[in-house]
Amino acid sequence: xxxxxxxxxxxxxxxxxxxxxxxxxxxxxxxxxxxxxxxxxxxxxxxxxxxxxxxxxxxxxxxxxxxxxxxxxxxxxxxxxxxxxxxxxxxxxxxxxxxxxxxxxxxxxxxxxxxxxx
Amino acid sequence: xxxxxxxxxxxxxxxxxxxxxxxxxxxxxxxxxxxxxxxxxxxxxxxxxxxxxxxxxxxxxxxxxxxxxxxxxxxxxxxxxxxxxxxxxxxxxxxxxxxxxxxxxxxxxxxxxxxxx
Numbered sequence: 001x002x003x004x005x006x007x008x009x010x011x012x013x014x015x016x017x018x019x020x021x022x023x024x025x026x027x028x029x030x031x032x033x034x035x036x037x038x039x040x041x042x043x044x045x046x047x048x049x050x051x052x053x054x055x056x057x058x059x060x061x062x063x064x065x066x067x068x069x070x071x072x073x074x075x076x077x078x079x080x081x082x083x084x085x086x087x088x089x090x091x092x093x094x095x096x097x098x099x100x101x102x103x104x105x106x107x108x109x110x111x112x113x114x115x116x117x118x
Numbered sequence: 119x120x121x122x123x124x125x126x127x128x129x130x131x132x133x134x135x136x137x138x139x140x141x142x143x144x145x146x147x148x149x150x151x152x153x154x155x156x157x158x159x160x161x162x163x164x165x166x167x168x169x170x171x172x173x174x175x176x177x178x179x180x181x182x183x184x185x186x187x188x189x190x191x192x193x194x195x196x197x198x199x200x201x202x203x204x205x206x207x208x209x210x211x212x213x214x215x216x217x218x219x220x221x222x223x224x225x226x227x228x229x230x231x232x233x234x235x
Contacts, residue, residue: 034222043209043225044163091161095223097213107153107213107223109163 006110021079021113023094030096033077038091050077084117122226131200139195141210152193157207200233
């Protein structure tokens with residue numbers, strides 16, 4: 001079945017460096033990818049929506065220059081956390097929407113990336 | 119205003135008993151979908167069950183059933199015969215504008231379920 005593969009699953013980086021997170025859709029083409037952030041013991045909050053071939057749409061309060069999103073192809077979307085700070089430490093997870101009528105009619109989630117900035 | 123409300127931060131249930139996790143939602147869109155996801159400590163999101171706004175019958179998937187009361191805008195998850203492996207965080211979520219399938223899910227705050235032996 002359709003799968004979204006997200007890498008890395010866990011990353012520790014130094015403050016001030018950049019980290020790239022990749023989400024690949026396997027066996028299907030994802031023209032849209034949603035990026036969520038989840039702080040400990042909290043819900044998933046939508047950060048941005050990436051669309052293949054066009055600029056990403058960011059939710060209110062999310063810094064575009066800090067969270068760079070690129071949807072270079074129909075199977076790859078990337079999130080780059082630039083100049084990371086400890087407050088960016090969080091769980092990041094991507095999701096490709098399911099088409100209406102698709103089996104299960106569910107969104108396909110990546111495995112998530114636990115980012116720790118030290 | 120909150121679109122998805124889960125009023126139970128934590129729930130305990132005895133093994134083999136049934137448990138109901140509450141969820142209410144708010145939308146003016148006639149076409150929407152309601153989802154329940156399980157999130158174990160690993161962080162992965164595991165899809166459990168889906169209910170469409172036009173579905174006449176309550177959804178069921180094995181031990182999971184969704185008590186859909188459209189007029190009350192509630193979509194409670196019922197887990198029957200709880201197992202120790204059911205201990206996890208449970209999120210209720212909604213997608214509006216289901217016809218296009220391009221809207222993101224909106225999640226509730228979650229309920230942490232602990233199954234006791």
